[in-house]
Amino acid sequence: MRERRMRQGMRPGGGAPGGAAGGFHFLRALVTMRVMGNCLWPLLVALLATPEPPTLDARIALVLPRPGELRWLEIPWRTDLLAARAEAAFARKPLFLWVMNGHPLGCT
Amino acid sequence: MRPGGTTQGLYIAAADGRNFGYVNHRSPERVLAEMEDGLARFREKAAAHATFQTARGAPRGVESAGPTLRRTPTAAAVVRVHARIGPLSDESYSSLRKEQRVLNAAVGRDHLWILEKERRALLESAGVVANAVQLPPTLSARILRFHLVDNVRGEPEMWRSSEVRRADCEATLIRASRDSRTFAFRIEFLLATSSGERGYEGRLEGEIELAAPTAALVRFRAYSFGEAWGSSIYTPGAPPGRFPLTIAMVNAPEGDGNEAIVPPQASSHFGEYLRPALSITPKP
Numbered sequence: 001m002r003e004r005r006m007r008q009g010m011r012p013g014g015g016a017p018g019g020a021a022g023g024f025h026f027l028r029a030l031v032t033m034r035v036m037g038n039c040l041w042p043l044l045v046a047l048l049a050t051p052e053p054p055t056l057d058a059r060i061a062l063v064l065p066r067p068g069e070l071r072w073l074e075i076p077w078r079t080d081l082l083a084a085r086a087e088a089a090f091a092r093k094p095l096f097l098w099v100m101n102g103h104p105l106g107c108t
Numbered sequence: 109m110r111p112g113g114t115t116q117g118l119y120i121a122a123a124d125g126r127n128f129g130y131v132n133h134r135s136p137e138r139v140l141a142e143m144e145d146g147l148a149r150f151r152e153k154a155a156a157h158a159t160f161q162t163a164r165g166a167p168r169g170v171e172s173a174g175p176t177l178r179r180t181p182t183a184a185a186v187v188r189v190h191a192r193i194g195p196l197s198d199e200s201y202s203s204l205r206k207e208q209r210v211l212n213a214a215v216g217r218d219h220l221w222i223l224e225k226e227r228r229a230l231l232e233s234a235g236v237v238a239n240a241v242q243l244p245p246t247l248s249a250r251i252l253r254f255h256l257v258d259n260v261r262g263e264p265e266m267w268r269s270s271e272v273r274r275a276d277c278e279a280t281l282i283r284a285s286r287d288s289r290t291f292a293f294r295i296e297f298l299l300a301t302s303s304g305e306r307g308y309e310g311r312l313e314g315e316i317e318l319a320a321p322t323a324a325l326v327r328f329r330a331y332s333f334g335e336a337w338g339s340s341i342y343t344p345g346a347p348p349g350r351f352p353l354t355i356a357m358v359n360a361p362e363g364d365g366n367e368a369i370v371p372p373q374a375s376s377h378f379g380e381y382l383r384p385a386l387s388i389t390p391k392p
Contacts (some may be wrong), residue, residue: 059354064356100116
C-alpha cells in the first residue's frame with residue numbers, strides 16, 4: 001500500500017523545481033483551455049487526475065505519518081536504560097532493547 | 109554478532125546485562141522469531157535466577173542514562189519534521205529492487221529546535237502587517253543544512269555550509285492580533301555536494317505564529333517540495349536520477365514526551381546545530 005502511494009500518490013507539490021516547483025494550478029489550466037479551445041480537454045483530464053492540494057495544511061497532511069506508521073509509538077518505550085533495568089529486575093521480565101546510532105525515536 | 113560488526117540492532121537481555129537474543133534485520137518475521145527465542149531462553153536460564161534480583165546499578169556518580177541524549181535547550185520549541193519520496197515515474201519505480209521500494213516508501217522522522225532568542229528576534233522585527241521581516245539567520249541556516257535532507261532511508265549526511273548553493277529567503281508579517289503575530293516565509297534553495305552527486309533543489313513555504321509578548325511558539329508549519337538526487341553513505345538505494353522529495357514540518361503538541369526527549373539528528377554536532385553558518389548570504 002505504501003509502495004503504491006509512493007508510485008501513484010497525489011502529487012504533493014507542483015512539478016519540478018527550478019521554475020516548476022511553483023506548481024501548475026487548476027485555474028491556470030482552465031483559463032488556458034478557454035483561450036485555446038477544446039483541444040486541451042485531454043490535458044485538463046490529466047491535471048484533474050493529479051490535483052495539487054490547495055492549501056499548505058493539505059500538502060503537509062500528505063507527508064505526515066499515517067496511523068499505520070505510528071503504531072510503534074503504542075509501545076511504552078523507556079528512554080532511560082538504567083531505570084528500565086531496575087524496572088525489569090523488579091518485574092522479573094527481560095528487556096527488549098532497540099539500539100541504534102542516532103536516535104531511534106526520532107529518526108528511522 | 110561478528111567481531112568488528114555493528115552493535116546496532118534489537119536485543120533481548122536480562123536486567124543484569126546477560127544477553128538472550130540479538131537481531132539486526134528489518135524483516136518482521138525474523139525479529140518476531142528472535143524475540144520468541146530470546147524470551148524462551150530468558151525463561152529457561154534467567155527467570156528463576158538469584159542474580160536477577162539485583163540488577164547492577166549505574167556506575168558511581170551516574171544517576172541516569174539520560175545524559176547520553178542531548179537535552180532540549182531551555183525554552184526551545186520542538187517541531188516534527190517528516191520526509192517522503194514520490195510519486196515516482198513508472199520507469200524510476202521499476203528500476204528499484206524490492207527492498208529499495210520498501211525503504212523509499214518509508215517516512216523520514218526528525219525534530220527541529222527553534223530557539224527562544226530566534227523567536228524573540230522574529231517577534232521584535234514584526235512591525236506592521238505586510239512588512240517584510242528577516243528570518244533569524246541561524247534558524248534559516250539550521251533548516252537548510254540539517255532539515256532539508258533525504259532521511260527517508262535512514263540517517264543522511266547533513267549539508268556543509270558550502271553545500272548551500274542558493275538560499276533566497278522571504279518573510280512577511282501576515283497577521284497581528286493582541287495576542288500573537290503570524291509570519292509567512294519562503295525559501296528557494298539549492299543544496300548540493302561539491303561533486304554534484306547528491307543534492308536537493310526546491311522551495312520551502314511556511315507559517316509561524318508566535319505569542320506576543322512571550323514569543324512562545326503557537327503554531328509552526330512548513331512544507332518543502334523539490335527534487336533530490338543521490339544517496340548518503342548510509343542511505344543507499346535512492347531512486348535513480350532526480351526524484352520528488354517532500355518535507356513537512358509541524359510543531360509538536362505540548363507535553364509530547366518523545367519530542368521533549370529525542371533531540372534532532374544533527375544535534376550530535378551541538379554547537380554547530382545551535383549556531384549554524386552558511387558560506388553564502390541568503391538573499392532577502
